Amino acid sequence: MTAKFFTTTHQRIPALSKHRFYADLQSSTPGPPQPDFAALYQCIVLVQQVPSKATGVKSPLYIAVKNLIGSIEITERLSLNLLHCKILIAFYEIGHGLQTAAYTSIAACARIARVLGLHRKRWRKSAPECELVDLEEEKRMWWAIVIMDRFIGLCNGDALFVTDDPERTDPLPIEDLLWSEASTVADLEAPIMQSPLLNSPLGTAVGQMARESQISHLVGRVVRHLFDPTPDLHFNAEEAVQLERTLKAYLPLLAKEELSIGKYCAAFAMCNSSLYILYEFQLRQGNRTADERHRILQSMEETAVGALTFAEATYGDREENYPWEIMSPYLAYSLCQTAIVQYRLSKHSSDPIHIKRLHSLRWILNEIAKRWKMAGKLF
Numbered sequence: 606m607t608a609k610f611f612t613t614t615h616q617r618i619p620a621l622s623k624h625r626f627y628a629d630l631q632s633s634t635p636g637p638p639q640p641d642f643a644a645l646y647q648c649i650v651l652v653q654q655v656p657s658k659a660t661g662v663k664s665p666l667y668i669a670v671k672n673l674i675g676s677i678e679i680t681e682r683l684s685l686n687l688l689h690c691k692i693l694i695a696f697y698e699i700g701h702g703l704q705t706a707a708y709t710s711i712a713a714c715a716r717i718a719r720v721l722g723l724h725r726k727r728w729r730k731s732a733p734e735c736e737l738v739d740l741e742e743e744k745r746m747w748w749a750i751v752i753m754d755r756f757i758g759l760c761n762g763d764a765l766f767v768t769d770d771p772e773r774t775d776p777l778p779i780e781d782l783l784w785s786e787a788s789t790v791a792d793l794e795a796p797i798m799q800s801p802l803l804n805s806p807l808g809t810a811v812g813q814m815a816r817e818s819q820i821s822h823l824v825g826r827v828v829r830h831l832f833d834p835t836p837d838l839h840f841n842a843e844e845a846v847q848l849e850r851t852l853k854a855y856l857p858l859l860a861k862e863e864l865s866i867g868k869y870c871a872a873f874a875m876c877n878s879s880l881y882i883l884y885e886f887q888l889r890q891g892n893r894t895a896d897e898r899h900r901i902l903q904s905m906e907e908t909a910v911g912a913l914t915f916a917e918a919t920y921g922d923r924e925e926n927y928p929w930e931i932m933s934p935y936l937a938y939s940l941c942q943t944a945i946v947q948y949r950l951s952k953h954s955s956d957p958i959h960i961k962r963l964h965s966l967r968w969i970l971n972e973i974a975k976r977w978k979m980a981g982k983l984f
Contacts, residue, residue: 610649611785613930617871618696619781619814620745621645621689622738624790629686640677641686647673648693655976662701662978670694685742688717692749699753700934702979708757714750715767723747724769728776728800737797738790744800745778748818752871755821755828756935759878764833771822776800777815784812807854816859816872820879823852827879831886845883849904852880856908860915870919870932874939877912881905881942909946913962916940916969930976937973937980940966 607630611623629642638646647670656662674690681687691714698707718724726747728740747768754768778784779796787793801811803822811819827848834841859873884905888898916936944966951959974981 606650606653607646610653614652615785616781616813616931617933618692618749619778619784620692620742620749622742623785624738624787625742639686640673640681641684641690644670644673644677644690645686645693648690648697652693652697656701656978662703667697683717683720685721685746688714688721688723688746691717692746692753695753696749696934699757700977700979702982704757704760707753708761711750711753711757712767715754718747718750718768726775729774736790737794741779741784741793741797741800744776745784745814748778748814748821752814752817752821755824756875756938758828759824759875759882760938762828762832762882764829764831766825766828770825771803771818773802773804775803777803777805777811777818779815780812781814782812807858813872817875820855820859820872820875823848823855824875824879827852827883831882845887849880849883852876852883856880856911860911870915871935873912873915874933874936877908877939878935878942880908881939881946884908905946906950909943909950910962912939912943913947913966916943917965932973932976934973934977934979937970937977940970940973941980944970 607626615621615623626645629638630646633639633642637643647666651664651666651670654664654666656664670690671694674687674694677687691710695707695710695714698704698710723743723746726744727735728744751768751771754766758764758766777800779793779800783793783796801809801815803819805811805819826844830841830844830848855876856873859876884901887893887901893901919932944963947959947963947966951963970980
């Protein structure tokens, strides 16, 4: 089960150190494992689980694991393993449409991370008393929480984040394949010392989690712009233009990288979702001219076509290189938004292409729902 986790779901949330996990696993045998490690193993089993109609997403295992983690929080010291448990639980809840549970779980992740000192970002200065791999793991856990925090804020239209905004010079996670598959810990040290930064230029090649981190920062800015705007109307107007321009600049890059190597679907999805809510907000403003509304609607359609093209290409590659087991749940939310755009277009146009696109999106969302139930709940 753990071997499958590291080749599937772990690719979507690659925070846990594979080296440390297997070292802990080896040290825990033949005796009983530490409670936090036992809980982590159960969380890995849970996040790999595809809920059945009989059990639903709130399965007996889900309830048991939540209760176990609660007991450990009361009786044991907080630890990185316990934080990994909370992160995986939150990811499970996002993926299966348990929005309220995910909202509170992410907040708990942030609080535990602060208790453990992750908010101090020791990885920024590579503290000499710490192992570089330990710092990288802490960095990845912090970014995993930030990404989920920004995504759930985007879904809920809530700008009250539980994690601080990243700084432009914050280091990003190293390449994910290297993090997961490096033969030795020593192989990771040089890349960790040369980690890319949040403000790395657009064309800089980075890993999946690093790209998601960059996009999540933009997502946070969009959510704050829309749901916690400044009183300066002129600044807000300029910021809207800048955010749209930046998001649109990322889309071709993300699509190209995704279709070439199949790993940026979460970043692509969050980028699309941010554009959709930005356009929806602009359309609701009553001071738009007819030409401005036409431009916004045209931009929405172009974004929707790009999202569908991306999803169809990914779906077509599912057997050979990109099975649904490694699909990000964030993609489902973006494709549901895309379907809504296509539905509206079909109501205002006699062109059958919109109905055809809608049917294609429905089919793909139904396929994603085989892994992540959120896709079925959204559409």
